[in-house]
Amino acid sequence: MTERSTGPPELGGPVTWIRNVVRRSWNDLLSVYYANTLIWRVFKSGALVFLGLFCWTGANLLLSYRPDWGILWYVMAYGFLLLFWGPFTHFVVVPFVIRMRKRGDGPIARFISRHGSKTNLTIFLILVLVLGTFPVGPMTFEFQLPSGSESSGDVNPQLQCTKSEEEVHCHLSDSRGIDQLVVTSSDRTIETVEESPFEFDVRIDELESVRGQKQFTVELRDSDGQTLRRYVRVVETIPGE
Numbered sequence: 340m341t342e343r344s345t346g347p348p349e350l351g352g353p354v355t356w357i358r359n360v361v362r363r364s365w366n367d368l369l370s371v372y373y374a375n376t377l378i379w380r381v382f383k384s385g386a387l388v389f390l391g392l393f394c395w396t397g398a399n400l401l402l403s404y405r406p407d408w409g410i411l412w413y414v415m416a417y418g419f420l421l422l423f424w425g426p427f428t429h430f431v432v433v434p435f436v437i438r439m440r441k442r443g444d445g446p447i448a449r450f451i452s453r454h455g456s457k458t459n460l461t462i463f464l465i466l467v468l469v470l471g472t473f474p475v476g477p478m479t480f481e482f483q484l485p486s487g488s489e490s491s492g493d494v495n496p497q498l499q500c501t502k503s504e505e506e507v508h509c510h511l512s513d514s515r516g517i518d519q520l521v522v523t524s525s526d527r528t529i530e531t532v533e534e535s536p537f538e539f540d541v542r543i544d545e546l547e548s549v550r551g552q553k554q555f556t557v558e559l560r561d562s563d564g565q566t567l568r569r570y571v572r573v574v575e576t577i578p579g580e
Contacts, residue, residue, distance in 0.1 A: 372456070375437055380429045387425025394418025399479060403571050413471030419478045420470065424463050432459045474552060479573050498557055498570045502543070502577045509557070509572075510538040517567065519560040529555060543574055 395418030398411045436455040439448045496513040514535040522530040525547035546553040553574040
């Protein structure tokens, strides 16, 4: 007579458990990705737009403090593209792929049903790499950075700039409380102005490029040399005369 085991079924090792968790998570992700009711399309598009806005603005802000962090350009490109690509994917690509799956006749319909989503994701990632390497003007913001100095709260002028083909001209809306203005590009000082109204011109060909974009930094300082305000300007975003 053969004895049968009455204990709990064998659960397997940790590798099996991790594999099952990953498989279930992937299947859940696919279920959400291909959910095609109107409310799901609106919900997914809204979530991606929110994520894109967070990545886009956050990367721009961090780059104002740390322009040497190159990975932020790709985060910025990811967020910028996601604003458009998220709704496009869930209102156009996914419904089209599902329709092709239901038809399923012909080589083109079969190709789209099998590879449409992967092709869409591949194109998106390629565009992220391209725009992260060669960013365009609309991707970048200009932030006015506080210095952290106690006296900086009383000094908050606007830096207004216009550009021509060869030069950028800038001036301040208010020069009270400012004793020195210093213009730098990368680590090189381009211009130092010590008299009101603190207007200056910089030649575009003298500016250094960061990720293919010409930019410069303007610091406002007090009589002790302390930085009151700091501005970062990207030439491509400055309006023309």
